[in-house]
Amino acid sequence: MFFSKIKSFVSIFIIALLVLGLVLSLSVGTDIVSFGMSDKIIAKVNKEEITLEEFNYFRGLRFSELPKEVLSDKDSIRIIDREIVNTIARRKVSAFEAEKLGLFVSDIEIKNKIKNTNLFNRNGQFIGFEEYQLRVKDIFGLGTDIFEQILREEALAEKLEFFFSSFISVSDNEIKSKYINDSTKLNFYIIRPKSTNYKLPTFSNEEVDNYIQEEVTKFSGEPVSFRTAILDYNDITVDIDITKKDIDTFILNYSSDQENLTDEKARVLIRKRIALNIFPEKFEYLTKLSQNKNFEDIINQLGISEEANNINIQSSEILLPQDLINQIQAAKFENKKPKVFYAGDAIWIISRTSKNIYSKEEALESLKSQHLTGYKIQLLEKLLSESQQNHKLIFESIKASSDFSYEFNYDINFADFSAVTNDKVGYKSLKEEEFIPFIINIESENFIIFIEKIRKANSDFLLLDKDKIKKDLSIPRKKKIYSVFLSEIYNSSTIEYNTKYIN
Incomplete structure (x- = not known):
């Protein structure tokens, strides 16, 4: 943990968060820009202060792992600084929630943590608190108050995770089933x-015609269904970076004094304008692609397979543009080839999935x-x-x-x-x-x-593996319930940034 390797503390904490299924984002809940904060404070999370001293320590660790190209890029540094602040904020929020649930870390526990680490031992003996204070300052660049607060918050976060783990149960039947599945x-x-x-037999024209009639009769009562995928302005412009300068220029040129055009709304409008210029070329490309590839191949190539839907245009839960419905009804779908349409400021890739037979x-x-x-x-x-x-x-x-x-x-x-x-x-x-x-x-x-x-599987040996199997089954359940809880408390938190440091 904290003491095993001097430069690994932040990495360990970030990895722990990632294992819990939490991806680092650029915010914790609601962001507020705060003016007039003390120069010693870089941010506050739920009114609790994050000191510049603590931030600089973790910033130094993070910077030591980054290539020079990143360190020379001001935009990247701004993003990284915000990440570091939010990582610290998450730890503080977790510790605060642990205390709300009645969990605590005593001073004795902190002292034992300090005494039992090799970093503060010489020949197996604790070096003493005076030398400990000097070593913390020399190695970490931190005062012992900040250092011990980090230890306390980390220990509280661990206790919080353990607290949630106590609610997870695994039945004997689940353990037995897992043992059989793995050991057989x-x-x-x-x-x-x-x-x-x-x-291959030769089918006569009469056999083909009879087959068509059979299929039409068989499925005459069934509605025609389609498989659809959509490329909207977001999909079309996903690789295009919209900078703050782009947004400011757009607002300056296109917003009126009466219109409250936020950065996010401006970003959407910029993407839509760019997409209008890209759509014709993309439409032509997909139309050609549809002549040689099936529906699934196309959506896999575009990376939108998870967004595909099955619809019935007569009773679809998805609201379809009337223009699209008209185009689908007028189109002739043959040989399971997909069709490409443009409607509702989006490109639609459509394939018929019904069993009706239309052509010989x-x-x-x-x-x-x-x-x-x-x-x-x-x-x-x-x-x-x-x-x-x-x-x-x-x-x-x-x-x-x-x-x-x-x-x-x-x-x-x-x-x-x-x-x-x-x-x-x-x-x-x-x-x-x-x-x-x-x-x-x-x-x-x-x-x-x-x-x-x-x-x-030999049931006589189940007892030997029972504890391990129970642990294996409980771990993903623990992670899921704990990550959901953490997401909720993080998203409901408010972080205030000191504008002197975080723009």
Whole structure:
């Protein structure tokens, strides 16, 4: 912790925050610029002072880790200074909340922390408080009052985390299940059908037409649905940096005396103006891209896959521009190719997801796909049927067959095995040198599994791992509840900056 390495204190504290899922931001709750603060105070968080002395110590540590290019950039330094202040503020807010909950750190605890660290020991003995004070000043550049306050706040933050940990419980069933999942090991083969000997039939025009009619009849009552993704002005200008100078110039040229144009509002308006100039080129690029790539490929390439939605334009929860609805209804979607539209000051990428068949080409492709899938399923079904006589013998015959491929998986625990099978195979149904007695379908892929060997978890050894398993299960739960609490107290805090130091 604080004493293990002189230059690691701030890194340790920041890492601790990151482990709790807290990303350093440029503020703690609400920011206030305060005029008339003492020169010895750089900021206040919830009225509690952050001294210039403490700030300078952590600033020195941070600067020692940064390259010269960063240190020579004034804008970067301003951001880093604010980060450092907010890191200190977070520690103080955590300590304050700990005290509100009745937690405390005694003077004896602080003295013991000091006495028990190698930094303040000589030949295994404490150097004494006079020499300790000199060493703190020489090494850290801090008075002992600030130094010990940091120790106290850090200890309170640790106690706060431990306090929340006491509310987490893990049941014996969860522990047992985790033990079985991790300790049971399997060797198994995944067997997939091949199309080496497959002969594609020729479908007549009549068969294609009948298939289209069947599909239209089958899904006539279903609404047509679409998969959509949107690129708005934010997405289009995400790589463009809007500086404070840009904002000031925009406000000077475009705002009126009656209009209260904030920096944030000006930033939005600037991005929208820039986007209007970029949209035509982006629209043309995406239109060409849609001719050769499917919907998923495009949104993955753009990095917006998580923002995609499934919609029904007749009853969509997402409010769509009427112009977009008109364009979609007038468009002809074929062969699952996406379409690109511009509406509502945004580019929309649209792909039809309904099962309706509209063209002969699409119907033919669907017929071919269904026939090939049926052929492969028949191969697997035949294999499973024959395996009832002798599983191992039938499995060995696969190795010489051109109808199947196989993939060997060695020493896989049951948890990972369950991920492969999408939790479709129960623990009690596992049997050595046998096939799983059904076809597994994952994301349109069909396969079967032959289990070669099983080393089931020995319940006699559960007791040896129980404490470790309990800890492993509780840690993410502790982090989650604690990080939520910290986020709440940080976001509700107010930080005031001294304008002499933080602009």
